[in-house]
Amino acid sequence: MTHLRKMLLDELQRRNYANSTAEAYVRALRDLAAYYHLAPDRLGPKQIREYQLHLLRDRKLSPKSVQQRMAAMKFFYEQTLKRSFRWDQLPYPKTIKRLPVILSQEEVQGMINAASDLFQRAILMTLYSTGMRRAELTHLMIGDVDNKRMMVHIRNGKWGKDRDVPLSPKLLETLREYWRWMKPETCLFPSRYEVRKGLPISPRGVFEICRSAAQKAGIRKAVGCHTLRHSYATHLLEAGADLRTIQLLLGHASIKDTTVYLHLSQRHLHACPNPLDGLAVSDVSGTRRSGRKQPK
Numbered sequence: 614m615t616h617l618r619k620m621l622l623d624e625l626q627r628r629n630y631a632n633s634t635a636e637a638y639v640r641a642l643r644d645l646a647a648y649y650h651l652a653p654d655r656l657g658p659k660q661i662r663e664y665q666l667h668l669l670r671d672r673k674l675s676p677k678s679v680q681q682r683m684a685a686m687k688f689f690y691e692q693t694l695k696r697s698f699r700w701d702q703l704p705y706p707k708t709i710k711r712l713p714v715i716l717s718q719e720e721v722q723g724m725i726n727a728a729s730d731l732f733q734r735a736i737l738m739t740l741y742s743t744g745m746r747r748a749e750l751t752h753l754m755i756g757d758v759d760n761k762r763m764m765v766h767i768r769n770g771k772w773g774k775d776r777d778v779p780l781s782p783k784l785l786e787t788l789r790e791y792w793r794w795m796k797p798e799t800c801l802f803p804s805r806y807e808v809r810k811g812l813p814i815s816p817r818g819v820f821e822i823c824r825s826a827a828q829k830a831g832i833r834k835a836v837g838c839h840t841l842r843h844s845y846a847t848h849l850l851e852a853g854a855d856l857r858t859i860q861l862l863l864g865h866a867s868i869k870d871t872t873v874y875l876h877l878s879q880r881h882l883h884a885c886p887n888p889l890d891g892l893a894v895s896d897v898s899g900t901r902r903s904g905r906k907q908p909k
Contacts, residue, residue, distance in 0.1 A: 617642070617654060617693075624693045629773055633748060641685035653689065658698050661686060669706060676706035713843040714834050715877050721844055723830035724823075733822045735791040736802055736814075739765075740823070740838060742781040744845035744863055746771065747819040747838035753801045755792075760785055770864045778862050846871070850878040 618639060625635045646653050648664055668674045668682065683705055690696045716724070721741055728734035740750060749767050757766040763780045770776060788801075797803050800813040820838055827836035834840070846859050860871040875881050 617652060621689055621693050624688075628692075631769075631771070631773070637681065638685040638688060641682040642689055644682075645686065653686075654694055658703060661698075661703055665703065665706075676708040680705050680708065712873070712876055714836065714840050715847050716832070716834065716836070716840060716844045718848060720830065720832050720834075721841065723832065724826040724836075724841075727826045727829035728822075729825070729829075731787075731791050731794055732802070732805070733826065735787055736819060736822055737826055737841070738781075738784050738787050739802075740819075740841040741845055742784045743767070743778045744842045744849075745778070746842065747816050750802065750819060750838075751800075751813040751816055753813075754799060755797060755801050758785070758788060758801065767864070772866060774864055776861065776864050843874075843877070846874050847877045850874050851880045 621638060621642065622635060625638065630638075642653050645656070645661075645664055648667065649656060649660060665679060665683065668679045669676075674682075683703065687698075687700060687703075690698055725734060725737050725741070728737055736750065739745070739753070740747070743765050745753075745765075745767050749770050752768055753765075754768075757768065758780065759766065760780065763782075763785070764777045765780050767776050767778065795803075799811045802814045802819075804812045804814050804818070816838075823836060823838050823841065827834070827840075842863070846863055849859050849862070850856070856868055856871050856875075859874065860868045863871065865871050
């Protein structure tokens with residue numbers, strides 16, 4: 614697998630794929646090879662179809678997870694091995710589109726107040742006040758916080774794009790206090806287990822901070838790092854920001870990805886009157902009750 618792994622990584626690097634994508638593709642091909650106990654270049658469409666069912670039936674992976682693995686296999690066979698499979702015979706499983714979980718501002722406040730220490734508090738406030746992804750937060754450097762322009766520079770976001778987002782004065786105050794205490798040297802949020810090496814906190818570590826704070830705050834919703842990003846965008850929309858501005862702040866490639874927040878904004882959902890409220894129906898107190906014994 615070593616030679617094939619190098620071929621795959623070289624092809625991904627030629628197209629400037631993100632490191633996280635490269636790791637996911639390598640992992641997907643490694644799992645495929647382990648399932649059949651054969652190198653993936655010795656497998657074909659029949660084995661891939663069987664493996665797809667195994668992922669869905671036996672491992673109970675979500676359709677989205679299976680789609681990601683299928684994308685890795687398609688890239689490997691088409692781009693790395695230059696094989697022309699009939700991919701229409703290897704259909705991607707249909708996904709269910711669900712609306713993301715959104716927190717109220719009171720719930721976000723509760724999470725921040727529930728942080729165990731200043732390190733966790735600074736991370737939660739940065740995620741919420743900038744809407745950045747957790748991988749983007751792990752890449753954040755001290756110099757990316759520009760207190761002169763009051764901007765935060767986000768480097769190498771999704772699709773390799775950089776962007777600037779406004780720096781909240783409240784966040785700046787917290788980050789200054791955090792810097793005086795933690796004194797990070799390069800990464801703004803270094804791994805607390807590898808401080809001397811200057812390595813950033815892992816994406817998993819950021820997720821655990823979010824989940825722990827939500828539990829301590831008594832929030833029963835399924836909360837992750839992306840929940841704060843979705844909440845940031847929805848709260849901006851409810852405060853009057855337009856979709857184009859939110860698209861730029863989030864770093865969305867298409868505004869279609871941003872329109873989902875129209876389905877989450879209370880201001881937009883309640884902008885039109887409910888048609889039931891325009892009906893002159895009779896008073897409910899005069900409606901006959903049936904099927905239940907009336908009180909004497």
